[in-house]
Amino acid sequence: MSGNIIYVKDVSVKLKDQIVLDSIGFEVESPSLIVVVGPNGAGKTTLLKTLLGIIKPFRGDVRVLGLNPFKDGVKVRRLVGYVPQKDRVSHETPLKVGDVVLMGILLRKKLLRFISEEDIEAAMKALAYLDMEDKWDSLFSELSGGQQRKVLIARALASDPMLLLLDEVFAGLDLESQRKLLSLLEMLKNKKRTIIVVEHELDPIINIADKILVLNRSICLYGEPHDVLSEDKLKPIYPCLRTIEKEGRRIVILGDMHA
Numbered sequence: 222m223s224g225n226i227i228y229v230k231d232v233s234v235k236l237k238d239q240i241v242l243d244s245i246g247f248e249v250e251s252p253s254l255i256v257v258v259g260p261n262g263a264g265k266t267t268l269l270k271t272l273l274g275i276i277k278p279f280r281g282d283v284r285v286l287g288l289n290p291f292k293d294g295v296k297v298r299r300l301v302g303y304v305p306q307k308d309r310v311s312h313e314t315p316l317k318v319g320d321v322v323l324m325g326i327l328l329r330k331k332l333l334r335f336i337s338e339e340d341i342e343a344a345m346k347a348l349a350y351l352d353m354e355d356k357w358d359s360l361f362s363e364l365s366g367g368q369q370r371k372v373l374i375a376r377a378l379a380s381d382p383m384l385l386l387l388d389e390v391f392a393g394l395d396l397e398s399q400r401k402l403l404s405l406l407e408m409l410k411n412k413k414r415t416i417i418v419v420e421h422e423l424d425p426i427i428n429i430a431d432k433i434l435v436l437n438r439s440i441c442l443y444g445e446p447h448d449v450l451s452e453d454k455l456k457p458i459y460p461c462l463r464t465i466e467k468e469g470r471r472i473v474i475l476g477d478m479h480a
């Protein structure tokens with residue numbers, strides 16, 4: 222067993238009798254930024270939920286921050302920041318934006334479940350990172366989809382977790398917000414935080430990635446961008462792959478799995 226922040230060995234997951242993750246194994250050093258890509262249905266969301274102890278594999282070994290998420294799930298979920306692909310904030314309860322972010326902080330406290338001045342400050346700061354501090358008193362349900370995503374990112378960031386898991390957060394954001402989020406993730410990396418970003422496409426996150434993990438039920442490729450980003454290696458997984466020039470850079474568009 223290594224001292225890495227994530228350790229996954231020979232893990233297989235079944236959902237409704239279908240094998241969704243097949244014998245996967247990888248390790249993540251801290252700090253680093255890992256991008257997980259793969260076609261729809263590849264098991265990306267399942268992988269994040271497995272790391273959080275929400276889904277239990279039928280085989281294999283998982284350690285997150287040195288803990289076993291299936292024994293210490295509550296602890297792992299308290300220590301890890303997570304932005305799910307589908308938000309679970311109830312739209313019936315009229316929650317204000319500030320409350321949504323504060324909830325993220327409260328859930329991570331062990332015992333003292335009351336709100337302190339520092340909590341409010343941390344929540345404000347997290348919202349400010351995403352230019353959303355002026356929405357503190359707005360109703361969460363009345364925000365646009367992109368704004369709601371930003372509040373949920375702020376909720377995950379507010380308690381300053383060592384490990385952050387983001388499930389397809391870029392797609393729903395406008396270009397300016399994408400740029401903001403990129404520099405925010407870069408700042409977190411400089412603060413020695415580890416970030417796992419699940420995305421459908423590599424652009425724009427590829428520019429700050431340390432490693433890419435290509436998943437399609439099993440791990441197809443895992444390595445540094447210069448190693449993984451070769452057409453020869455990616456074409457068998459993404460037959461529709463093409464490269465374009467954008468602002469003088471060569472960008473790989475993975476496209477869909479099937480032509």
Ligand SMILES: Nc1ncnc2c1ncn2[C@@H]1O[C@H](COP(=O)(O)OP(=O)(O)O)[C@@H](O)[C@H]1O
Pocket residue numbers: 236237241259260261262263264265266267268
């Ligand atoms: N709750 C569930 N019950 C049964 N099958 C599921 C469930 N969630 C996901 N799946 C199936 O598991 C596979 C992987 O899903 P998912 O992890 O969401 O993929 P991705 O996030 O890469 O699109 C898909 O075939 C999906 O249909």
Ligand SMILES: [Mg+2]
Pocket residue numbers: 265266267306388
């Ligand atoms: Mg998904």
